[in-house]
Amino acid sequence: xxxxxxxxxxxxxxxxxxxxxxxxxxxxxxxxxxxxxxxxxxxxxxxxxxxxxxxxxxxxxxxxxxxxxxxxxxxxxxxxxxxxxxxxxxxxxxxxxxxxx
Amino acid sequence: xxxxxxxxxxxxxxxxxxxxxxxxxxxxxxxxxxxxxxxxxxxxxxxxxxxxxxxxxxxxxxxxxxxxxxxxxxxxxxxxxxxxxxxxxxxxxxxxxxxxxxxxxxxxxxxxxxxxxxxxxxxxxxxxxxxxxxxxxxxxxxxxxxxxxxxxxxxxxxxxxx
Numbered sequence: 001x002x003x004x005x006x007x008x009x010x011x012x013x014x015x016x017x018x019x020x021x022x023x024x025x026x027x028x029x030x031x032x033x034x035x036x037x038x039x040x041x042x043x044x045x046x047x048x049x050x051x052x053x054x055x056x057x058x059x060x061x062x063x064x065x066x067x068x069x070x071x072x073x074x075x076x077x078x079x080x081x082x083x084x085x086x087x088x089x090x091x092x093x094x095x096x097x098x099x100x101x
Numbered sequence: 102x103x104x105x106x107x108x109x110x111x112x113x114x115x116x117x118x119x120x121x122x123x124x125x126x127x128x129x130x131x132x133x134x135x136x137x138x139x140x141x142x143x144x145x146x147x148x149x150x151x152x153x154x155x156x157x158x159x160x161x162x163x164x165x166x167x168x169x170x171x172x173x174x175x176x177x178x179x180x181x182x183x184x185x186x187x188x189x190x191x192x193x194x195x196x197x198x199x200x201x202x203x204x205x206x207x208x209x210x211x212x213x214x215x216x217x218x219x220x221x222x223x224x225x226x227x228x229x230x231x232x233x234x235x236x237x238x239x240x241x242x243x244x245x246x247x248x249x250x251x252x253x254x255x256x257x258x259x260x261x262x263x
Contacts, residue, residue: 002147004214005214007148010114010115012202013118013202014115014118015205016202017118017198018118023198024122024191029127029173029176030130032169033122033169034121036161036169037122037134040138040141040161044148047145047153051219053217053219054217055149057229060152061232061233063153064153064156065240065244067153067156069247070160071164071165072248072251078172079255079258080258082172082176085176091176
């Protein structure tokens with residue numbers, strides 16, 4: 001149980017699930033949920049390497065900054081999504097293609 | 102006992118993460134995301150990161166998840182019973198993602214990771230605070246500016262058009 005490969009594999013599975021959500025989901029909020037999963041898997045990797053690399057606390061700092069980024073990103077992304085909804089009455093990412101030729 | 106708790110938490114995390122990306126109802130996905138975040142906080146405890154486990158629960162569950170649920174409520178008519186959403190190209194997506202996962206797991210298991218023994222610290226808050234104030238002071242200050250910019254940007258964007 002307590003070795004590096006276990007944690008890295010869990011993070012890889014979480015990353016793949018998040019990637020699957022980003023690829024297949026068509027609702028912008030569901031895509032955002034997939035991105036949160038990916039960020040969490042990155043954090044898990046940082047902390048696993050911190051613990052098994054001799055408890056180097058820099059990994060914790062990096063994970064903390066990733067959480068800060070995730071908070072800022074979620075706030076701005078949801079503001080954009082709500083704007084898109086007000087303009088198009090949909091948040092299906094395939095229907096929002098005004099810029100496409 | 103610790104083993105059992107660990108695998109239970111792993112099962113909870115991965116199972117609810119799968120629910121997040123596979124369930125058709127958006128609100129169910131959001132609730133499953135709650136359990137995923139709790140499971141990851143539990144994994145942080147196993148990784149001796151007590152401070153970050155607390156931060157994970159407070160920021161992700163208390164902040165980001167509430168924002169996401171607000172987003173769901175604001176972008177769907179409350180009266181519409183079925184807040185569902187469709188997925189496309191599931192087969193192709195699953196193929197690509199499973200290939201990616203196979204590559205990642207192969208890489209993880211064949212790389213000789215450099216590892217060092219460590220003793221479990223009594224607490225990590227002091228060390229994290231020391232590093233934030235000494236080695237990572239500039240990124241810490243820049244992060245405060247980023248949060249301010251994100252706050253103002255989100256407020257500007259979500260106002261009614263003037």
